[in-house]
Amino acid sequence: MLRVGQCLLPLSRSYCRCVHTTRLVKEDPRWPGWNVVVGIEVHAQIKSRQKLFSHALTSDLSEPPNTHVVSFDAAFPGTLPRLNPKCVELGVRTAIALNCQVQRRSAFDRKHYFYPDLPSGYQITQHYAPLATDGTLRLSEEDAVVRIKQIQLEQDTGKTTFDPRRRISTIDLNRAGTGLMEIVSEPDLRSPEEAGEYVRALQALLRSVGSSDGNMEQGSLRCDVNVSVNRQHESLGTRCEIKNLNSVKFMMVAITCEAFRQIELLEKGLPVIQETRGFDEASAATFSLRNKEDAPDYRYMPDPNLPPLLLDQTYINTIRQSMPELPQETRSRLLAQGLSERDADVLMAIDMGREVGYDGVLGHGAVAYFDTVSRGRDPKVVVNWITHELLGQLALRKETFKENRFSTEQLGELIDLVQSKRITGTSGRMLLRHILTHGSSEMPSKLAEKMSLFVSASDSTSLETWCKEVIEALPEEAQAVRNGNMNVLNKLVGRVMKTSKGRADAKAVRNALQDLLSTKM
Numbered sequence: 355m356l357r358v359g360q361c362l363l364p365l366s367r368s369y370c371r372c373v374h375t376t377r378l379v380k381e382d383p384r385w386p387g388w389n390v391v392v393g394i395e396v397h398a399q400i401k402s403r404q405k406l407f408s409h410a411l412t413s414d415l416s417e418p419p420n421t422h423v424v425s426f427d428a429a430f431p432g433t434l435p436r437l438n439p440k441c442v443e444l445g446v447r448t449a450i451a452l453n454c455q456v457q458r459r460s461a462f463d464r465k466h467y468f469y470p471d472l473p474s475g476y477q478i479t480q481h482y483a484p485l486a487t488d489g490t491l492r493l494s495e496e497d498a499v500v501r502i503k504q505i506q507l508e509q510d511t512g513k514t515t516f517d518p519r520r521r522i523s524t525i526d527l528n529r530a531g532t533g534l535m536e537i538v539s540e541p542d543l544r545s546p547e548e549a550g551e552y553v554r555a556l557q558a559l560l561r562s563v564g565s566s567d568g569n570m571e572q573g574s575l576r577c578d579v580n581v582s583v584n585r586q587h588e589s590l591g592t593r594c595e596i597k598n599l600n601s602v603k604f605m606m607v608a609i610t611c612e613a614f615r616q617i618e619l620l621e622k623g624l625p626v627i628q629e630t631r632g633f634d635e636a637s638a639a640t641f642s643l644r645n646k647e648d649a650p651d652y653r654y655m656p657d658p659n660l661p662p663l664l665l666d667q668t669y670i671n672t673i674r675q676s677m678p679e680l681p682q683e684t685r686s687r688l689l690a691q692g693l694s695e696r697d698a699d700v701l702m703a704i705d706m707g708r709e710v711g712y713d714g715v716l717g718h719g720a721v722a723y724f725d726t727v728s729r730g731r732d733p734k735v736v737v738n739w740i741t742h743e744l745l746g747q748l749a750l751r752k753e754t755f756k757e758n759r760f761s762t763e764q765l766g767e768l769i770d771l772v773q774s775k776r777i778t779g780t781s782g783r784m785l786l787r788h789i790l791t792h793g794s795s796e797m798p799s800k801l802a803e804k805m806s807l808f809v810s811a812s813d814s815t816s817l818e819t820w821c822k823e824v825i826e827a828l829p830e831e832a833q834a835v836r837n838g839n840m841n842v843l844n845k846l847v848g849r850v851m852k853t854s855k856g857r858a859d860a861k862a863v864r865n866a867l868q869d870l871l872s873t874k875m
Protein backbone atom coordinates (compact mmCIF):
# COMPACT_ATOMS: atom_id res chain seq x y z
CA MET A 355 0.00 0.00 0.00
CA LEU A 356 2.72 2.38 1.00
CA ARG A 357 4.59 1.84 -2.22
CA VAL A 358 1.52 2.57 -4.32
CA GLY A 359 0.86 5.72 -2.34
CA GLN A 360 4.45 6.79 -2.69
CA CYS A 361 4.55 6.53 -6.40
CA LEU A 362 1.09 7.76 -7.25
CA LEU A 363 1.69 11.34 -6.27
CA PRO A 364 5.16 11.88 -7.69
CA LEU A 365 4.16 10.05 -10.86
CA SER A 366 1.36 12.42 -11.73
CA ARG A 367 3.69 15.39 -11.31
CA SER A 368 6.68 13.86 -13.01
CA TYR A 369 4.53 13.10 -16.05
CA CYS A 370 4.45 16.80 -16.82
CA ARG A 371 8.12 17.03 -16.11
CA CYS A 372 8.68 14.23 -18.62
CA VAL A 373 6.64 16.07 -21.22
CA HIS A 374 9.03 18.92 -20.84
CA THR A 375 12.40 17.40 -20.21
CA THR A 376 12.07 14.75 -22.90
CA ARG A 377 11.51 17.49 -25.45
CA LEU A 378 14.57 17.79 -27.60
CA VAL A 379 16.29 21.08 -26.93
CA LYS A 380 18.80 21.68 -29.67
CA GLU A 381 22.30 22.60 -28.58
CA ASP A 382 22.62 26.34 -28.64
CA PRO A 383 25.68 27.53 -30.62
CA ARG A 384 25.96 30.46 -28.21
CA TRP A 385 26.84 28.12 -25.34
CA PRO A 386 27.83 24.67 -26.64
CA GLY A 387 27.69 21.95 -23.98
CA TRP A 388 25.56 24.09 -21.65
CA ASN A 389 21.86 24.31 -20.88
CA VAL A 390 20.32 27.61 -19.94
CA VAL A 391 17.33 27.28 -17.62
CA VAL A 392 14.84 30.06 -16.90
CA GLY A 393 11.85 30.35 -14.56
CA ILE A 394 9.81 33.54 -14.51
CA GLU A 395 7.78 35.27 -11.81
CA VAL A 396 5.32 37.60 -13.54
CA HIS A 397 3.54 40.31 -11.59
CA ALA A 398 0.48 41.35 -13.55
CA GLN A 399 -1.65 44.27 -12.39
CA ILE A 400 -5.26 43.19 -12.15
CA LYS A 401 -7.55 45.24 -14.37
CA SER A 402 -10.15 46.11 -11.72
CA ARG A 403 -11.68 49.50 -11.00
CA GLN A 404 -10.84 49.32 -7.31
CA LYS A 405 -7.81 48.18 -5.37
CA LEU A 406 -7.43 44.69 -3.87
CA PHE A 407 -8.45 45.50 -0.30
CA SER A 408 -9.80 49.06 -0.41
CA HIS A 409 -12.40 51.03 -2.33
CA ALA A 410 -9.80 53.46 -3.73
CA LEU A 411 -9.86 53.56 -7.50
CA THR A 412 -6.88 52.13 -9.33
CA SER A 413 -5.00 54.58 -11.54
CA ASP A 414 -2.49 54.80 -14.33
CA LEU A 415 0.74 56.75 -14.50
CA SER A 416 -1.00 59.89 -15.77
CA GLU A 417 -2.78 60.66 -12.46
CA PRO A 418 -1.37 63.29 -10.08
CA PRO A 419 0.45 61.65 -7.15
CA ASN A 420 -1.51 60.60 -4.05
CA THR A 421 -4.95 61.22 -5.54
CA HIS A 422 -6.06 57.57 -5.47
CA VAL A 423 -5.44 56.78 -1.83
CA VAL A 424 -7.78 55.98 1.05
CA SER A 425 -6.76 55.58 4.65
CA PHE A 426 -6.28 51.79 4.38
CA ASP A 427 -3.76 52.23 1.54
CA ALA A 428 -1.82 54.64 3.74
CA ALA A 429 -2.00 52.12 6.63
CA PHE A 430 -3.85 54.38 9.04
CA PRO A 431 -4.26 52.56 12.36
CA GLY A 432 -7.65 50.94 12.75
CA THR A 433 -8.32 50.48 9.02
CA LEU A 434 -9.13 46.99 7.84
CA PRO A 435 -8.83 45.19 4.49
CA ARG A 436 -11.92 44.17 2.54
CA LEU A 437 -11.30 41.78 -0.34
CA ASN A 438 -12.47 43.05 -3.75
CA PRO A 439 -14.46 40.20 -5.39
CA LYS A 440 -13.65 41.52 -8.89
CA CYS A 441 -9.95 40.85 -8.29
CA VAL A 442 -10.77 37.29 -7.21
CA GLU A 443 -12.90 36.76 -10.31
CA LEU A 444 -10.16 38.01 -12.63
CA GLY A 445 -7.61 35.85 -10.80
CA VAL A 446 -9.84 32.80 -11.28
CA ARG A 447 -10.35 33.61 -14.97
CA THR A 448 -6.58 33.79 -15.42
CA ALA A 449 -6.13 30.53 -13.52
CA ILE A 450 -8.67 28.75 -15.71
CA ALA A 451 -7.06 30.14 -18.88
CA LEU A 452 -3.74 28.72 -17.65
CA ASN A 453 -5.29 25.28 -16.96
CA CYS A 454 -4.60 25.67 -13.24
CA GLN A 455 -6.25 23.92 -10.34
CA VAL A 456 -8.29 26.71 -8.77
CA GLN A 457 -8.02 26.19 -5.02
CA ARG A 458 -11.35 26.07 -3.21
CA ARG A 459 -9.49 27.38 -0.15
CA SER A 460 -6.70 29.91 -0.27
CA ALA A 461 -5.38 32.31 2.36
CA PHE A 462 -3.57 35.61 2.80
CA ASP A 463 -0.22 36.14 4.50
CA ARG A 464 1.83 39.14 5.50
CA LYS A 465 5.28 39.46 3.95
CA HIS A 466 7.25 42.03 5.91
CA TYR A 467 9.76 44.42 4.50
CA PHE A 468 10.57 47.99 5.23
CA TYR A 469 10.36 50.44 2.39
CA PRO A 470 8.90 53.93 2.56
CA ASP A 471 6.43 53.12 -0.24
CA LEU A 472 4.95 50.26 1.81
CA PRO A 473 3.28 52.16 4.68
CA SER A 474 2.07 49.12 6.64
CA GLY A 475 5.52 47.51 6.63
CA TYR A 476 4.13 44.37 5.01
CA GLN A 477 2.61 43.24 1.74
CA ILE A 478 -0.49 41.06 1.82
CA THR A 479 0.20 38.07 -0.42
CA GLN A 480 -0.62 34.37 -0.68
CA HIS A 481 2.59 32.64 0.27
CA TYR A 482 1.39 29.42 1.87
CA ALA A 483 -1.96 28.81 0.17
CA PRO A 484 -2.15 30.42 -3.28
CA LEU A 485 -5.31 30.94 -5.32
CA ALA A 486 -4.33 28.42 -7.99
CA THR A 487 -1.61 25.85 -8.69
CA ASP A 488 -0.33 23.41 -11.33
CA GLY A 489 -1.17 25.03 -14.65
CA THR A 490 0.37 24.97 -18.10
CA LEU A 491 1.00 27.38 -20.94
CA ARG A 492 1.79 25.94 -24.35
CA LEU A 493 4.23 27.86 -26.51
CA SER A 494 3.85 27.85 -30.27
CA GLU A 495 6.59 25.25 -30.68
CA GLU A 496 4.68 21.94 -30.70
CA ASP A 497 5.98 20.29 -27.56
CA ALA A 498 7.06 23.28 -25.48
CA VAL A 499 4.82 23.31 -22.44
CA VAL A 500 5.67 25.60 -19.56
CA ARG A 501 4.30 24.47 -16.23
CA ILE A 502 2.76 27.15 -14.04
CA LYS A 503 3.63 26.51 -10.40
CA GLN A 504 1.11 28.87 -8.87
CA ILE A 505 -0.89 32.07 -9.10
CA GLN A 506 -1.21 34.21 -6.03
CA LEU A 507 -3.08 37.43 -5.33
CA GLU A 508 -1.10 40.21 -3.69
CA GLN A 509 -0.89 43.96 -3.21
CA ASP A 510 1.27 46.31 -5.23
CA THR A 511 3.47 48.85 -3.45
CA GLY A 512 3.57 52.63 -3.86
CA LYS A 513 6.31 54.38 -5.77
CA THR A 514 9.38 56.20 -4.47
CA THR A 515 11.10 58.71 -6.72
CA PHE A 516 14.40 60.32 -5.83
CA ASP A 517 14.81 63.91 -6.88
CA PRO A 518 18.59 64.42 -7.14
CA ARG A 519 18.29 68.21 -7.44
CA ARG A 520 16.44 68.65 -4.17
CA ARG A 521 18.02 65.51 -2.69
CA ILE A 522 14.71 64.23 -1.42
CA SER A 523 12.59 61.19 -2.13
CA THR A 524 8.92 61.62 -2.88
CA ILE A 525 6.34 58.93 -2.31
CA ASP A 526 3.27 58.34 -4.44
CA LEU A 527 0.72 55.92 -2.99
CA ASN A 528 -1.57 55.80 -6.05
CA ARG A 529 -0.35 52.30 -6.89
CA ALA A 530 -0.21 51.11 -3.25
CA GLY A 531 -2.70 48.32 -2.72
CA THR A 532 -3.56 47.75 -6.40
CA GLY A 533 -4.24 44.06 -6.99
CA LEU A 534 -1.51 41.96 -8.57
CA MET A 535 -1.43 38.37 -9.71
CA GLU A 536 1.96 36.76 -9.25
CA ILE A 537 2.18 34.02 -11.85
CA VAL A 538 5.13 31.74 -11.11
CA SER A 539 6.45 29.38 -13.78
CA GLU A 540 8.46 26.24 -13.15
CA PRO A 541 12.03 26.40 -14.50
CA ASP A 542 10.92 25.07 -17.89
CA LEU A 543 12.21 27.69 -20.31
CA ARG A 544 15.37 26.82 -22.18
CA SER A 545 16.52 30.00 -23.93
CA PRO A 546 16.12 33.79 -23.84
CA GLU A 547 13.88 33.51 -26.92
CA GLU A 548 11.60 30.98 -25.24
CA ALA A 549 11.39 33.27 -22.21
CA GLY A 550 10.34 36.10 -24.54
CA GLU A 551 7.75 33.92 -26.20
CA TYR A 552 6.40 32.84 -22.82
CA VAL A 553 5.92 36.44 -21.67
CA ARG A 554 4.28 37.41 -24.98
CA ALA A 555 1.94 34.40 -24.85
CA LEU A 556 1.05 35.29 -21.27
CA GLN A 557 0.40 38.92 -22.22
CA ALA A 558 -1.94 37.79 -24.99
CA LEU A 559 -3.75 35.45 -22.64
CA LEU A 560 -4.20 38.06 -19.89
CA ARG A 561 -5.56 40.54 -22.41
CA SER A 562 -7.91 38.03 -23.95
CA VAL A 563 -9.49 37.14 -20.60
CA GLY A 564 -9.51 40.83 -19.65
CA SER A 565 -7.62 40.33 -16.38
CA SER A 566 -4.67 42.66 -17.08
CA ASP A 567 -3.36 45.12 -19.68
CA GLY A 568 -0.10 43.21 -19.45
CA ASN A 569 1.93 46.20 -20.57
CA MET A 570 5.59 45.93 -19.54
CA GLU A 571 6.53 49.44 -20.64
CA GLN A 572 3.80 50.97 -18.49
CA GLY A 573 4.52 48.69 -15.55
CA SER A 574 1.25 46.75 -15.56
CA LEU A 575 3.31 43.60 -16.15
CA ARG A 576 6.65 43.13 -14.43
CA CYS A 577 8.94 40.14 -14.66
CA ASP A 578 11.57 38.72 -12.34
CA VAL A 579 13.60 36.16 -14.25
CA ASN A 580 15.47 33.33 -12.57
CA VAL A 581 18.42 32.07 -14.60
CA SER A 582 20.70 29.10 -14.06
CA VAL A 583 23.04 27.11 -16.27
CA ASN A 584 24.11 23.48 -16.14
CA ARG A 585 26.28 21.21 -18.22
CA GLN A 586 24.25 18.86 -20.39
CA HIS A 587 23.02 15.76 -18.57
CA GLU A 588 23.68 17.39 -15.19
CA SER A 589 21.05 18.59 -12.74
CA LEU A 590 19.87 22.20 -12.54
CA GLY A 591 22.37 24.81 -11.42
CA THR A 592 22.06 27.59 -8.83
CA ARG A 593 19.67 30.32 -9.91
CA CYS A 594 20.10 34.07 -9.85
CA GLU A 595 17.01 36.26 -9.94
CA ILE A 596 17.07 39.40 -12.10
CA LYS A 597 14.61 42.07 -11.06
CA ASN A 598 13.02 45.16 -12.59
CA LEU A 599 13.02 44.40 -16.29
CA ASN A 600 10.72 46.65 -18.25
CA SER A 601 10.59 45.23 -21.75
CA VAL A 602 10.60 41.79 -23.32
CA LYS A 603 13.59 42.78 -25.40
CA PHE A 604 15.69 43.81 -22.41
CA MET A 605 14.55 40.73 -20.52
CA MET A 606 15.98 38.55 -23.29
CA VAL A 607 19.24 40.53 -23.32
CA ALA A 608 19.47 40.25 -19.52
CA ILE A 609 19.03 36.46 -19.64
CA THR A 610 21.71 36.15 -22.35
CA CYS A 611 24.20 38.27 -20.35
CA GLU A 612 23.45 36.40 -17.15
CA ALA A 613 23.90 33.01 -18.84
CA PHE A 614 27.31 34.06 -20.18
CA ARG A 615 28.32 35.41 -16.74
CA GLN A 616 27.41 32.16 -14.99
CA ILE A 617 29.09 29.96 -17.65
CA GLU A 618 32.26 32.02 -17.37
CA LEU A 619 32.30 31.58 -13.58
CA LEU A 620 31.74 27.82 -13.78
CA GLU A 621 34.34 27.38 -16.52
CA LYS A 622 36.84 29.11 -14.23
CA GLY A 623 35.89 26.65 -11.49
CA LEU A 624 34.11 29.35 -9.44
CA PRO A 625 30.64 28.79 -7.98
CA VAL A 626 27.48 30.70 -8.92
CA ILE A 627 26.11 32.30 -5.78
CA GLN A 628 22.33 32.49 -5.41
CA GLU A 629 21.49 36.16 -5.39
CA THR A 630 19.19 38.89 -6.61
CA ARG A 631 20.62 40.95 -9.46
CA GLY A 632 19.66 44.07 -11.36
CA PHE A 633 20.15 44.78 -15.07
CA ASP A 634 21.82 47.82 -16.51
CA GLU A 635 20.46 48.52 -19.99
CA ALA A 636 23.28 50.87 -20.96
CA SER A 637 26.11 48.41 -20.29
CA ALA A 638 23.96 45.32 -21.01
CA ALA A 639 25.19 43.63 -17.84
CA THR A 640 23.60 42.30 -14.66
CA PHE A 641 24.94 43.42 -11.27
CA SER A 642 24.52 42.13 -7.75
CA LEU A 643 21.75 43.70 -5.65
CA ARG A 644 21.85 41.37 -2.68
CA ASN A 645 23.02 37.84 -1.99
CA LYS A 646 21.54 35.07 0.11
CA GLU A 647 23.16 36.38 3.29
CA ASP A 648 21.57 39.83 3.02
CA ALA A 649 18.27 38.34 1.84
CA PRO A 650 15.51 39.96 3.88
CA ASP A 651 13.75 37.88 6.49
CA TYR A 652 10.16 38.36 5.40
CA ARG A 653 8.73 36.90 8.62
CA TYR A 654 5.71 35.51 6.79
CA MET A 655 2.62 35.15 8.97
CA PRO A 656 -1.08 34.60 8.21
CA ASP A 657 -2.91 37.93 8.03
CA PRO A 658 -5.14 37.99 11.10
CA ASN A 659 -7.53 40.48 9.50
CA LEU A 660 -8.44 38.29 6.54
CA PRO A 661 -10.29 34.99 6.79
CA PRO A 662 -9.41 32.23 4.31
CA LEU A 663 -10.82 32.74 0.84
CA LEU A 664 -13.35 29.98 0.17
CA LEU A 665 -14.69 29.49 -3.35
CA ASP A 666 -17.53 27.13 -4.09
CA GLN A 667 -17.52 24.91 -7.12
CA THR A 668 -20.58 26.60 -8.68
CA TYR A 669 -18.76 29.94 -8.60
CA ILE A 670 -15.73 28.42 -10.35
CA ASN A 671 -17.95 26.61 -12.87
CA THR A 672 -19.86 29.78 -13.72
CA ILE A 673 -16.60 31.56 -14.52
CA ARG A 674 -15.40 28.54 -16.51
CA GLN A 675 -18.55 28.71 -18.63
CA SER A 676 -18.09 32.41 -19.39
CA MET A 677 -14.49 32.11 -20.60
CA PRO A 678 -13.81 33.87 -23.89
CA GLU A 679 -11.92 32.31 -26.78
CA LEU A 680 -8.23 32.10 -25.83
CA PRO A 681 -5.48 33.26 -28.21
CA GLN A 682 -4.38 29.76 -29.20
CA GLU A 683 -7.99 28.79 -29.93
CA THR A 684 -8.43 31.95 -32.00
CA ARG A 685 -5.33 31.15 -34.02
CA SER A 686 -6.45 27.57 -34.71
CA ARG A 687 -9.90 28.80 -35.73
CA LEU A 688 -8.46 31.37 -38.15
CA LEU A 689 -6.21 28.74 -39.72
CA ALA A 690 -9.16 26.37 -40.03
CA GLN A 691 -11.04 29.13 -41.87
CA GLY A 692 -8.32 28.98 -44.52
CA LEU A 693 -6.21 31.97 -43.46
CA SER A 694 -2.45 31.71 -43.91
CA GLU A 695 -0.29 31.68 -40.76
CA ARG A 696 0.99 35.10 -41.72
CA ASP A 697 -2.50 36.61 -42.05
CA ALA A 698 -3.63 35.02 -38.78
CA ASP A 699 -0.54 36.41 -37.04
CA VAL A 700 -1.07 39.89 -38.49
CA LEU A 701 -4.66 40.02 -37.17
CA MET A 702 -3.66 38.62 -33.80
CA ALA A 703 -0.65 40.90 -33.38
CA ILE A 704 -2.99 43.88 -33.71
CA ASP A 705 -5.37 42.28 -31.21
CA MET A 706 -2.55 41.79 -28.74
CA GLY A 707 -1.70 45.47 -28.94
CA ARG A 708 1.68 44.93 -30.56
CA GLU A 709 0.80 47.61 -33.07
CA VAL A 710 2.26 50.88 -31.83
CA GLY A 711 -0.32 53.08 -30.18
CA TYR A 712 -2.93 50.38 -29.92
CA ASP A 713 -4.12 49.66 -26.39
CA GLY A 714 -5.07 46.05 -26.98
CA VAL A 715 -8.63 46.37 -25.71
CA LEU A 716 -10.37 43.12 -26.47
CA GLY A 717 -13.23 43.14 -28.93
CA HIS A 718 -12.06 46.25 -30.73
CA GLY A 719 -9.23 44.46 -32.39
CA ALA A 720 -8.60 43.18 -35.83
CA VAL A 721 -9.89 39.65 -35.16
CA ALA A 722 -13.31 40.90 -34.09
CA TYR A 723 -13.37 43.20 -37.14
CA PHE A 724 -12.46 40.28 -39.40
CA ASP A 725 -15.06 38.03 -37.73
CA THR A 726 -17.82 40.59 -38.37
CA VAL A 727 -16.91 41.26 -41.99
CA SER A 728 -16.36 37.60 -42.86
CA ARG A 729 -19.81 36.57 -41.61
CA GLY A 730 -21.39 35.12 -44.80
CA ARG A 731 -18.35 36.05 -46.93
CA ASP A 732 -15.24 34.22 -48.08
CA PRO A 733 -12.74 34.58 -45.17
CA LYS A 734 -9.73 34.56 -47.48
CA VAL A 735 -11.11 37.40 -49.60
CA VAL A 736 -11.98 39.37 -46.46
CA VAL A 737 -8.57 38.93 -44.85
CA ASN A 738 -6.93 40.02 -48.10
CA TRP A 739 -8.90 43.24 -48.09
CA ILE A 740 -8.03 43.84 -44.44
CA THR A 741 -4.32 42.99 -44.49
CA HIS A 742 -3.40 44.28 -47.93
CA GLU A 743 -5.77 47.12 -48.69
CA LEU A 744 -7.06 48.47 -45.38
CA LEU A 745 -3.91 48.00 -43.25
CA GLY A 746 -1.79 49.12 -46.20
CA GLN A 747 -3.74 52.35 -46.57
CA LEU A 748 -3.77 52.95 -42.82
CA ALA A 749 0.01 52.48 -42.73
CA LEU A 750 0.44 54.98 -45.57
CA ARG A 751 -1.68 57.43 -43.63
CA LYS A 752 0.35 56.69 -40.46
CA GLU A 753 -2.83 55.67 -38.67
CA THR A 754 -3.24 52.71 -36.32
CA PHE A 755 -5.99 50.13 -36.57
CA LYS A 756 -7.59 51.69 -33.51
CA GLU A 757 -8.02 54.92 -35.46
CA ASN A 758 -9.64 53.10 -38.36
CA ARG A 759 -13.03 54.65 -39.20
CA PHE A 760 -13.83 52.32 -42.07
CA SER A 761 -16.78 50.42 -40.63
CA THR A 762 -17.33 46.69 -40.93
CA GLU A 763 -20.58 47.43 -42.85
CA GLN A 764 -18.72 49.60 -45.34
CA LEU A 765 -15.98 47.03 -45.92
CA GLY A 766 -18.52 44.20 -46.17
CA GLU A 767 -20.51 46.01 -48.84
CA LEU A 768 -17.40 47.08 -50.70
CA ILE A 769 -16.21 43.47 -50.88
CA ASP A 770 -19.67 42.35 -52.10
CA LEU A 771 -19.64 44.98 -54.86
CA VAL A 772 -16.23 43.83 -56.09
CA GLN A 773 -16.96 40.10 -55.71
CA SER A 774 -20.19 40.41 -57.67
CA LYS A 775 -18.22 42.36 -60.30
CA ARG A 776 -20.60 45.31 -60.01
CA ILE A 777 -17.52 47.48 -59.58
CA THR A 778 -13.95 46.62 -60.50
CA GLY A 779 -11.22 45.84 -57.95
CA THR A 780 -9.54 49.11 -58.90
CA SER A 781 -12.75 51.05 -58.19
CA GLY A 782 -13.05 49.19 -54.89
CA ARG A 783 -9.57 50.20 -53.81
CA MET A 784 -10.23 53.75 -54.93
CA LEU A 785 -13.44 53.84 -52.86
CA LEU A 786 -11.57 52.53 -49.83
CA ARG A 787 -9.01 55.33 -50.15
CA HIS A 788 -11.78 57.88 -50.69
CA ILE A 789 -13.68 56.79 -47.57
CA LEU A 790 -10.51 56.83 -45.43
CA THR A 791 -9.41 60.22 -46.74
CA HIS A 792 -12.77 61.88 -46.17
CA GLY A 793 -13.72 59.93 -43.04
CA SER A 794 -16.93 59.30 -44.93
CA SER A 795 -19.71 57.28 -43.34
CA GLU A 796 -21.50 56.85 -46.67
CA MET A 797 -21.99 53.32 -47.93
CA PRO A 798 -19.77 52.28 -50.85
CA SER A 799 -22.78 51.56 -53.12
CA LYS A 800 -24.00 55.16 -52.73
CA LEU A 801 -20.55 56.52 -53.48
CA ALA A 802 -20.10 54.15 -56.43
CA GLU A 803 -23.34 55.46 -57.88
CA LYS A 804 -22.37 59.10 -57.36
CA MET A 805 -18.99 58.48 -58.97
CA SER A 806 -20.46 56.35 -61.79
CA LEU A 807 -18.27 53.42 -60.90
CA PHE A 808 -20.79 50.68 -61.62
CA VAL A 809 -19.67 48.47 -64.46
CA SER A 810 -22.28 48.67 -67.21
CA ALA A 811 -22.82 46.33 -70.14
CA SER A 812 -21.41 49.00 -72.43
CA ASP A 813 -18.16 49.09 -70.47
CA SER A 814 -16.82 46.02 -72.27
CA THR A 815 -17.31 47.76 -75.63
CA SER A 816 -15.90 50.91 -74.08
CA LEU A 817 -12.84 48.96 -72.99
CA GLU A 818 -11.74 48.45 -76.57
CA THR A 819 -12.50 52.08 -77.45
CA TRP A 820 -10.52 53.37 -74.43
CA CYS A 821 -7.56 51.16 -75.33
CA LYS A 822 -7.60 52.20 -78.98
CA GLU A 823 -7.76 55.89 -78.01
CA VAL A 824 -4.77 55.51 -75.74
CA ILE A 825 -2.75 53.64 -78.36
CA GLU A 826 -3.43 56.49 -80.76
CA ALA A 827 -2.61 59.14 -78.18
CA LEU A 828 0.68 57.49 -77.22
CA PRO A 829 2.09 56.09 -80.47
CA GLU A 830 5.72 55.93 -79.29
CA GLU A 831 4.84 53.97 -76.18
CA ALA A 832 2.62 51.67 -78.21
CA GLN A 833 5.51 50.99 -80.57
CA ALA A 834 7.82 50.27 -77.65
CA VAL A 835 5.40 47.64 -76.40
CA ARG A 836 5.16 46.15 -79.89
CA ASN A 837 8.96 45.93 -79.79
CA GLY A 838 8.69 43.88 -76.61
CA ASN A 839 9.29 46.54 -73.92
CA MET A 840 6.71 45.36 -71.43
CA ASN A 841 7.61 47.99 -68.82
CA VAL A 842 6.01 50.63 -71.02
CA LEU A 843 2.78 48.60 -71.06
CA ASN A 844 2.14 49.75 -67.48
CA LYS A 845 2.09 53.37 -68.66
CA LEU A 846 -0.58 52.54 -71.25
CA VAL A 847 -2.61 50.57 -68.68
CA GLY A 848 -2.41 53.54 -66.31
CA ARG A 849 -3.66 55.89 -69.01
CA VAL A 850 -6.62 53.65 -69.84
CA MET A 851 -7.50 53.42 -66.15
CA LYS A 852 -7.45 57.20 -65.97
CA THR A 853 -9.65 57.56 -69.07
CA SER A 854 -12.11 54.99 -67.69
CA LYS A 855 -12.12 56.74 -64.29
CA GLY A 856 -11.32 53.42 -62.67
CA ARG A 857 -14.32 51.61 -64.12
CA ALA A 858 -12.13 49.38 -66.25
CA ASP A 859 -10.55 46.34 -64.66
CA ALA A 860 -6.75 46.67 -64.72
CA LYS A 861 -6.23 43.03 -65.67
CA ALA A 862 -8.76 43.24 -68.51
CA VAL A 863 -7.12 46.44 -69.79
CA ARG A 864 -3.72 44.78 -69.79
CA ASN A 865 -5.04 41.82 -71.77
CA ALA A 866 -6.96 44.04 -74.23
CA LEU A 867 -3.90 46.24 -74.85
CA GLN A 868 -1.67 43.23 -75.38
CA ASP A 869 -4.19 41.76 -77.83
CA LEU A 870 -4.50 45.00 -79.76
CA LEU A 871 -0.78 45.61 -79.92
CA SER A 872 0.17 42.08 -80.90
CA THR A 873 -2.44 41.94 -83.73
CA LYS A 874 -0.96 45.07 -85.19
CA MET A 875 2.57 43.65 -85.07
Ligand SMILES: Nc1ncnc2c1ncn2[C@@H]1O[C@H](COP(=O)(O)OP(=O)(O)OP(=O)(O)O)[C@@H](O)[C@H]1O
Nearest residue numbers: 391392393394395539540541580581582590591593
Ligand atom coordinates in the same frame (compact mmCIF):
# COMPACT_ATOMS: atom_id res chain seq x y z
N1 LIG B 1 17.48 26.15 -11.02
C1 LIG B 1 16.67 27.08 -11.46
N2 LIG B 1 16.97 27.77 -12.57
C2 LIG B 1 16.16 28.74 -13.02
N3 LIG B 1 15.02 29.09 -12.42
C3 LIG B 1 14.67 28.44 -11.30
C4 LIG B 1 15.47 27.40 -10.76
N4 LIG B 1 14.85 26.94 -9.64
C5 LIG B 1 13.72 27.66 -9.49
N5 LIG B 1 13.60 28.55 -10.48
C6 LIG B 1 12.51 29.53 -10.67
O1 LIG B 1 12.59 30.50 -9.65
C7 LIG B 1 11.31 31.03 -9.36
C8 LIG B 1 11.06 31.01 -7.87
O2 LIG B 1 9.98 31.81 -7.57
P1 LIG B 1 9.19 31.79 -6.20
O3 LIG B 1 8.17 32.86 -6.25
O4 LIG B 1 8.72 30.40 -5.97
O5 LIG B 1 10.27 32.06 -5.08
P2 LIG B 1 11.26 33.23 -4.71
O6 LIG B 1 11.83 33.86 -5.91
O7 LIG B 1 12.23 32.60 -3.79
O8 LIG B 1 10.37 34.23 -3.88
P3 LIG B 1 9.92 35.74 -4.12
O9 LIG B 1 8.52 35.65 -4.62
O10 LIG B 1 10.03 36.36 -2.79
O11 LIG B 1 10.84 36.35 -5.14
C9 LIG B 1 10.33 30.18 -10.14
O12 LIG B 1 9.89 30.86 -11.29
C10 LIG B 1 11.15 28.95 -10.54
O13 LIG B 1 10.74 28.38 -11.75
Ligand SMILES: [Mg+2]
Nearest residue numbers: 395536538578
Ligand atom coordinates in the same frame (compact mmCIF):
# COMPACT_ATOMS: atom_id res chain seq x y z
MG1 LIG C 1 7.91 34.93 -6.28
Ligand SMILES: [Mg+2]
Nearest residue numbers: 395578580595
Ligand atom coordinates in the same frame (compact mmCIF):
# COMPACT_ATOMS: atom_id res chain seq x y z
MG1 LIG D 1 11.45 35.58 -6.79
